[in-house]
Amino acid sequence: MASWQRTHTCGELTPDHADQEVTLNGWIENNRHHGSLLFIDIRDRYGVTQLVFDEEIKGTPSGLLELAGKLGAEDVISVTGRVARRDEDKVNPKRSTGGIEVYASQLTVLQEADTPPFEVLDNPEAGEELRMRYRYLDLRRRPMLEAMEKRAAFVTAVRNYLAENQFIDVETPILTRSTPEGARDYLVPSRVNPGKFFALPQSPQIFKQLMMVAGADRYYQIARCFRDEDLRADRQPEFTQIDMEMSFVEEEDVLQMVEGMMVKAFESAFGAKLPQPFVRLDYQEAMNRYGSDKPDLRFGMELIDICELAAKSDFKVFSGAIENDGMVKGLLVAGQADKFSRKAIDALTAYVSEYGARGLAWGKVGDEGITGPIGRFYAGEAGEELLAAMGAARGDLMLFVADRPSVVLRALGELRVKLGTDLGLRTPGDFRFAWVTNFPLFLYNEEHGRYDSSHHPFTAPVDWDLSDYSQNTESIRSRAYDLVMNGWELGSGSIRIHRREVQERVFSFLGVDEAEQQAKFGFLLEAFRYGAPPHGGIALGVDRLVALALGCESIREVIAFPKTASATDLLCDAPSEVAPEQLADLHILTHNPKPGSQT
RNA sequence: GGGGACGUAGCUCAAUUGGUUAGAGUACCGGACUGUCGAUCCGGUGGUUGCGGGUUCAAGUCCCGUCGUCCUCGCCA
CATH class of the missing domain: 2.40.50.140 (Nucleic acid-binding proteins)
Incomplete structure (x- = not known):
């Protein structure tokens, strides 16, 4: 030594x-x-x-x-x-x-060290841009190293649990093929195959299903996934999933396995005891009560349906919405009417307008009935009925959106979350997991005027025997399930279609014709011909799980080397331009290169 | 692709209605100090106000463009 x-x-x-x-x-x-x-x-x-x-x-x-x-x-x-x-x-x-x-x-x-560009303190004084530029100094700060330690402890606990349950860790290709639908792919040009490209995996979905066909029975991988879409605080272009798949299982088997894993890993990595069993919510129920398929269950303030009252209201905004197959729902802000000035409510109106709501009707409950814009429509008996429906009392604020159902649910769902934040309705360290089940199999895509898979096209329908998906399309349920916590989607999975004829029928309904099926998924369909077991699985977002557990606002806080909102790496200055020879090797001509630019 | 916030000393921020030589804390440099622990005290260095253009007698401040970071809508099966 x-x-x-x-x-x-x-x-x-x-x-x-x-x-x-x-x-x-x-x-x-x-x-x-x-x-x-x-x-x-x-x-x-x-x-x-x-x-x-x-x-x-x-x-x-x-x-x-x-x-x-x-x-x-x-x-x-x-x-x-x-x-x-x-x-x-x-x-x-x-x-x-x-x-x-x-x-x-x-x-x-x-x-010896140069004077650092910012001080290595527990509380970050430096802005995020600087922290990312000098990430090794930022990571030197104790809270960051602690986040890395906790993340590692979590993943280790997950691996131990899965190993104890006979899961095998299998690596799947990073260089794979581009698939239609889903997110935009990151592409990698092939030098030896001019004009052809690999895609980085959006998830190892197909490979893990092939592992089931192979008889692996229980597969997992801590898998890096890539999606070339715009970023958010909870979205990075590359992120990590706990990817799992099991054979000969039904929904309940997967849910139990994952629940056990979360309980154990949270206890071991974060010292948190999760209440069991996790809450189960039907998709439709989640939408109706919380206006979200990933509800934050740390506080109440559920959406209240007043369609019946609205239908007979003199208030044309309400009755008109019902007449046009719309919906009217409200939120009750109990005992907080005083806190909301006209200006504050205007801000809430502006907020819901971001989600397509054309307005926010409101009323305050005072000594002499309801005041505010809806007051004159809800005097006397109508007012009493509304208060009863809302469960409102003196000092309460009532907020309403009347519109198409999708807009009402979204706008009030988002408003509910905002109010939860603004009014401080949450307890730190409160982890409210829930399973959301019974998703619709298909969702109507208004932009393209057709139906898309709500999960992915390999998801089994609840009744796999259905022969015609064009009938009652919206009411067909899928065998998909989401794991949600505190308003974030943490994972998504399903029982898969393991019968080739069902898979082909789903593709057909989605408008993926025979030729395209063969071209894009032929290898999967072919694999199913050789004996596919019933199987299902899930993928859980590691970055989000750890960020939530540690109370971080952004997943960047739990990723050692994250990217900026414009998908760049400030530390190594990627992406970068490459030498013309490299492009030539790859048979690539760039369309509109910036002349001689080099940072 | 759209909307919003921000960009001033190494860092975090301030600067009235457009008006003198752009300030503070911290870091850094020098000095003092034997019980500090975010040490203290004294002194000092440090600025192309992101970049480019415009308006004006005068621009950190107003206008246009551009770059960057963050938030967000769309997007993310």
């Missing part, structure tokens, strides 16, 4: 180590100079330890204090010294190592 190598980490020394000679390695966090007395805090991943340099009283070797005094933030050092118990009045209760300090006798500067 080299003389500079550590005997202990910066987080493990306690008064029990008193009088031992130790060597620590780490970064200088702080340097407090008192003339001929000097304190240095040395940091590594495990903690911070105070070093003391004192020639007069503690016998620091001559010259060492002067050397140490010149050191600056983030210099990498090795220090050897004697562990000393601190006097009671000198203990620092804020640190695990606050009971001791190390009297330095040797000091080696392993690497």
